[in-house]
Amino acid sequence: MLEIKNLHARIAEDGTEIIRGLNLTVNDGEVAAIMGPNGSGKSTLSYILAGREDYEVTEGDILYNGESILELDPAERAAKGVFLAFQYPVEIPGVATMQFLKVAMNEQRKARGEDELTTPDFMRRVKEAAAELQISPEMLRRPLNVGFSGGEKKRAEILQMALLEPKLCVLDETDSGLDIDALKIVADGVNALRAPDRSVIVITHYQRLLDYIVPDTVHVLYKGQVIKSGDKTLAHELEANGYADIIGAAA
């Protein structure tokens, strides 16, 4: 599914290097957790995967199903099945949530050479997925993410993920700002999407989310590199002992 090879990347504006020789492989159907202390490059990695222009890849490659995606813009990557659930979903006043969902779904379908959805088909899909995530029709009538609470924003991200049916889902600190009930709803939404042909990268600071979305692999990111990989027990180890031991061992 995903192979990141010796990736180096920096902030385009000031040249600060954030990712420093990162290697990571995520197999089909795998749920990979990426953990690490603040400033280790977790969010940067998620932005680079989605194709944000503010970062420049200076070395290495990102292969998605065997092909480099570095030259693709965010929309092209999305159409190929890459999805980023934002840590801070962006408010867009003046764009209705429903209109946005319809445009996004149909643009991806168009890019893949599929027919556009009919309005009744679209409405049915949204209604079903929204009900699963306890998203009210009233919320869907508002402008995109505007006036949504933190929990509503995260649920709206998972709604988009469910509707767009991506192949590689990147969840950037989806647990931040969620109470335990909201966390369960979001985790259930993600677990429902687990499939043999769909991989998930869960970026998180805390073990808590991983109690609900149980990962196959856990990777520790520090100073822009994966310094340790393991199975889910690694997350428990981190929870118990903190990052200091691992960082110390790697240094």
Next chain:
Amino acid sequence: MNIQAGIKLTAAEAALVESYNEQVGELPGDGATLLARDTLLSDLKEAGLPTRRVEAWHYTDLKALLKSVPAFLHGASAQRVEPIVPGSTVLSVVNGKAHTRLLPEGITAKSYADTLLDGSAAAGLVARDADDVIGRINGSFVRDGLIVEIAEGAAFEAPIEIQSVQNCGQVNTRFPVRFGAGAKATVIERHLATGEDAALVTSVTDMRLADDAEVTWIIFQSEGEADTHLAQFKAELGANAKLRLYVINGGGKLVRQEIHIAVAGEGSDLTLRGINLLGGESHTDVTFTVGHDVPHTTSTEVIRNVVLDRARGVFQGQIRVAQDAQKTDAKMSCNTLLLSDDAEFSAKPELEIFADDVQCGHGATVIDIDHTQLFYLMARGVPENKARAMLVNAFVAEIVEELEDETLVEALEGVISDWLEKHA
């Protein structure tokens, strides 16, 4: 009238004088009307078109910008078009000539030309002040228009569209409009071109809202790419009257829309929302003044501009608060999305406050597309050009949505997205 060659006139000034001499014999009016026209024309000739040295025209140097004046064309006949909101009651003015028809109960419309002929309009053919060039040109040349009266307490299900359509030549119209006490209505004042030949359009709307009237008035201007459009909208609000005025510019080569409002009755409220969609080599100026003359009145003004290509835009907004007008609440903002390096927008807010217990503020911003929003939309698979169009649309749609009436919002959003699709 005998016009002597005096100071040197520009080509456009000379063309106006010449055009007046050609038309004067056939312009409707009695002796008093003719005298009023002559006075306005001679003042126009003497003062000339304003340059940037005239404060009110500082950003729109009409003398330099108005290069020529098309001749009045007899027999020009544009085709009426469908109203913006389906099911509207349409009053049409074709190439400056009004057509009256049977109207729903509560509204009457008469030809303005009749009041020119009988002399009753003559007293209104005066300039607002020494810099009122639009009043002068329009008053000299005006041939027709509509006198619209909305009865006391009247209310309508469908909007009323006053459609002034032209395809070339000169169009000079006036629209005196009276809303009776407590009347409620939505009116779309629409100026559009159906041809590509140049036109000079001047139009003066003069409105009175009696006490408690609630009016939504939408001016939508989509003249042709070669047209000059000089318009004035004046309104006086009675006690507790509410005017929601939307001004949407989406056409014309040289456009000046003046808005002069007197919130004259206690408790009256003005909401002004402006959308300027500017492209090509056009120059568009919205000049607004509001006078708060009595206590407890409110006004808010929000102007949103999208500027492409080599277009230039101007917003001048002046809020005057008289000494007695305590507790005035007035807020004005002007936000511009500049989408080209060669596009320009000038904003000039002006507050003249003589009362001491008021809340008044203004702000102006110039922005580019928000890159975080653009990235978000693209990360969901929306291609860049479409994502940009969505964000530009959102920037102006936000204020259209304040209208709440779904049919109206949908119709105006359609108009805006059509423009963006064509130009952006």
